[in-house]
Amino acid sequence: PPPRKDLDTPFATQCLDPTLSAASHPRESAALVMLARNSELVSALETIRNIEEKFNQWFQYPIIFLNNEPFSSEFKSSLSAAVSGPTFFETIPAADWGFPSHISPSAARKSIKQQGERKDKVWNGGKESYHHMCRFYSGPFYHQEVLKKYKWYWRLEPGVKFTCAVTYDPFVQMASHNKSYGYTIALWEEPNTCPNLFRTVDTFRTEQHIPRSPQWNALIDPELSVPAPVRWVKGLLGKGHHAENGDRWNLCHYWSNFEIADLDFFRGKPYQDLFTHLDKQGGFYFERWGDAPVHSLAVHLLLEKEKLHHFSDMGYHHEPFFQCPGNAPGGQLPENKALGRMTGRESRESEGAIGCRCECIDQRRRNNRGIC
Template identity: 45%
Template sequence: MKTGHQKLSGNSYLMNPFPHLNKNQIGTENATMVMLVRNSELEGALQSMRSLEDRFNRHYKYPYVFLNEVPFSDEFKERTSLMASGETYYELIPEKDWLPPPHIDEDKLNQNIEKSQDIIYGWSKSYRNMCHFNSGFFYKQKILDNYDYYFRIEPDVEYMCDFQYDPFTFLRENNKDYGFVIAIHEYENTIPTLWETVKNFTKDYPDLIHPNNSLDFITTKEVDINYGFNISDNDSEYNLCHFWSNFEIGNLNFFRSDAYNTYFNYLDQAGGFFYERWGDAPVHSIGLNLLMDKNRIHHFEDIGYYHVPYLACPTSIDVKTSKRCFCKTRGLDHDVLTTPIDAEPFSCLARWWRYGSGKKFLNEIDYTFSH
């Protein structure tokens, strides 16, 4: 169609609407982004991808792996593949990995759902399937056998700063196996028997507990560390702290290990993913705190991130300026949100500094200011 002619309805006048892009990977690591997402969440997926592409991946072109319990629509595939700078792959989750396992009593599950209407997502069977999958099955998907590292992405998130380096390379070069940005407390009524199950696991498998573990991070309870705020006054040793797994960058080989799978299978047999509403964040975190050397866990303090309702952003003016951070967004009530979660009393980050791998005030990254 020549310039100046009348436009036809639709896009039929475009002979080649989507130009071919060079999607050859530039990043040097055996890594991928991973998103568990539904077709109905397409717009949220595109928002997250656009933000991550602008802030990081357009310079590296790492691939994306999309996971769904039903087949992806052609529209989802087309629009996400056009948003990505790297290759995109779409994997259908096997039913056996998504649905409750055979040992789960469906009647007991349904009864608990009925009793859990006032618990966050307690009313949702699908949410329980998701937490169960993310805890013990995402890393078993065949397509991920090709990779060593993963970057978990959720729909409807924002990345608030330029990365300026490859986080996968950072983990490998610094002998780290897991990275997080937010550490907070779990909702206590979602995990009433989780800690008792974990304690039984440690008694039955003491040899699996790493000698340089970060158990103190999840069992200490002094309140001077968070403005005197007491998140839990129950008798459990567990203080409810966990890494918020909506953002995690990690080594898949840890989750593939015999130690982690023994741990997950032990929890799975207890049934708490379905008879209660155990989340994958505390399950991942407790597994990491017990089974991994705490020095192999890294807090990415320089990665700005927002997922409703929490914002994480660097506090250093130099880092924020260098990385072009914009630490301002809209919260759940549409009010302007500028305060990072780390400054709130229910953050567990200060506890991680005290009992985890510490706090390094001189960042390892050589930031450069660009014009």
């Protein structure tokens, strides 16, 4: 079948010689970044060995490890031994990890406790550290001293796995295609983590006189953008993720455990102003706003859609979802085949779309959480 026009073209549709890719272009100003705890040593090491095998052995980008506590010497020696490029182990300044001064810790802790205990338990809502992590990745992350000299980052997490070789330099391609934000998996947010997030972002949008662009509208559920009187009759008024004007976010967001993105965009005033606006509202603590929906709403609000890139050619797994480019001729992902749940039965070795040996998944079931 002819490639779908609305799909983002992959940067490569065949297996390239990675040594040649590396030799043919100087490195971008970029780093791989992993936030991790000392207790995650084993899964961090697995992921680092994996990314070295599938990518970094040829490109030797630096890998930066961040932690809100000092890394143990065991963590540092094990991880640095696994990395082909330079490694950095940084402790996040206390001011960047924790309640900001305008939030009362006791009130926030009370809310966090309730989020964990209420009947419709908020996913990770009861863990204070998780709230700090989401706030960190939404704002202070971009101002870490160790990232200052770089333009690009590739986010990694302990436990994630790349299932196909990446035989080109994604930073070089992002730069030459004028991209700012790259993702692999998109799915629906858990509604009870962020009832007021969309409203708060939309208020910022109207205050800043940012018009509703096509990519902003792509996040809005047309069925639910109903006038206030109708919402009142239907009992929808004030519920869920409506903006003041009745627009309703469809909950679609990019899963931020994978990101390849432009630090300058996130360090820039528009994004930082948005973060400040969100932070003031308190939803990182009194709700459990994730950094993934924050980044996603921000890129749809502040960037043209041409600046976004779907890495459909990357085999990627973060429990419980994966993206699998296997079995797709010419690297073009067939509709609804990009996402699925990993099960032992479906897992097998297959020849990947980009022609590289690619341990991937034969995705048979249609997954309605698909790319949104």
